[in-house]
Amino acid sequence: MPRKRAVQAPRGAGDGERASALSERLFTTRRLSAELVSPLSDEDQVVQAMDDASPTKWHLAHTTWFFETFLLRDHVEDYSAFDESFAYCFNSYYEAEGERHPRPLRGLLTRPGADQVRAYRAHVDEALERLLGTGDVPDAIRDIIELGINHEQQHQELLLTDILALFANQPLRPAYSKAAIAQTAKSVAPSWIEFDGGIVELGYDGGGFCYDNEGPRHEVLLRPFRLADRCVTKGEWLDFMDDGGYSRAELWLADGWTTVQSQGWRAPLYWEKRDGGWRQMTLGGIRPVDPAAPVAHVSYFEADAFARWAGKRLPSEFEWEHASTGVAEEGETLASGALRPSPAGEGNGAPQQMFGDVWEWTQSHYSPYPGYRPPQGAVGEYNGKFMCGQFVLKGGSCVTPDGHVRRTYRNFFYPHQRWQFMGLRLAEDA
Secondary structure, three states: OOOOOOOEOOOOOOOHHHHHHHHHHHHHHHHHHHHHHOOOOOOOOOOOOOOOOOOHHHHHHHHHHHHHHHHHHHHOOOOOOOOOOHHHHHOOOOHHHOOOOOHHHHHHOOOOOHHHHHHHHHHHHHHHHHHHOOOOOOHHHHHHHHHHHHHHHHHHHHHHHHHHHHHHHOOOOOOOOOOOOOOOOOOOOOOEEEEOOEEEEEOOOOOOOEOHHHOOOEEEEEOOEEEEOOOOEHHHHHHHHHOOHHHOHHHOOHHHHHHHHHHOOOOOOOEEEEOOEEEEEEOOEEEEOOOOOEOOOOOHHHHHHHHHHOOOEOOOHHHHHHHOOOOOOOOEOHHHOOOOOOOOOOOOOOOOOOOEOOEEEEEEEOOOOOOOOOOOOHHHOOOHHHOOOOEEEEOOOOOOOOOOOOOOOOEEEOOOOOOOOEEOOOEEEO
16 A cells, blocks of 8 residues: 555445355454564554554554444444544544544554554454344445455555564564575576557456546557566666666656755665675564565665666556556465565566565556546545655555455555555566
8 A cells, every 4th residue: 555545336236145255354354454463562563663654553443443434333323432532543534534643643642552452443343243244234335344355455564564664663673573584596687578559448347346546447558668577676776776876866856866865865775784785674674685586665766766777767557557467466465474575487478576576666647547536425535635746556565465456456655755565667668
């Protein structure tokens, strides 16, 4: 998610059966958040690793505040807020909802405590159950629930990436999960898939939920191009490093080179040299770098420099979306339990790893599609106003909740950011 993307209500109205299914998805999503937190102590949930990250406790409370504020407060006449002060503590950046605690200081919210946040979630969930138990759920309420489900899924991914950032800076380097580590696979050389140019229609055109930044559907002119059938691997990144990739100014954009020098980057985030070899911090603790697995935790600046070094380029978001046509929207996502990117298999002439494993940087600036208009009200704040200075990523990651991404999904981050599971796939002109 960088944090959250703006949302658009689902298209079309549902019947009673669909409302029941929506209710089940809602509480399945709410339970998953609690399950993701179960390996953590209350102390783990308070700390903020850096300005971009948020404490686990804050994610749990903010997603609850979202339902309280945009559903229960406005649509349940007798609803009583759990604690009026929570609006200040757990609003993210909705200007329409008033003042809020500064984002870089969320780690100072030692109170309310984790136990109070759990009670807050129980209070809101009980009210949601009462609301949905009436059997009469208007379309407007269904729309907000659908929005809230997707919003919480975004925070589930953020929760895990923020915990990784925290544990990577914790001196004991604890493991979030003791999931078994698969045998290192043999690296498979990439193959190149050629795509014809032409005028293509891109953007969301389905009948269900999408974020507003995925539309309107529009025509795009593509030149013939080739796309690698898999993501760039850690082994290939090691070759880049061994060839002086982080010390050759000619490979870098000016802002990227300034960042490399000021931050002292010499490898992807969470990599460190130990006993003559490279290891990395993962959600499973410190592990040897797997040369066959997709590289992750690299910024746009790094991805662009690697592409220059390789004599290639990053794809545009439109090339990526066009290339994913016909590819099943499934892959190594959260339910797989891997919690890390997995190596590609033998190529079969079709793109691999398009969904899951790592979010893939594109060369496309995050900007509005032709005819885009942000939604009215508070939910329209957190998309259109961020369409400046960021780049689009596609495809989802190993910690993206299942069913959350689409080929039209547009993630976006600033070019220096790399704490998410960010990787890349190479492209070239045909």
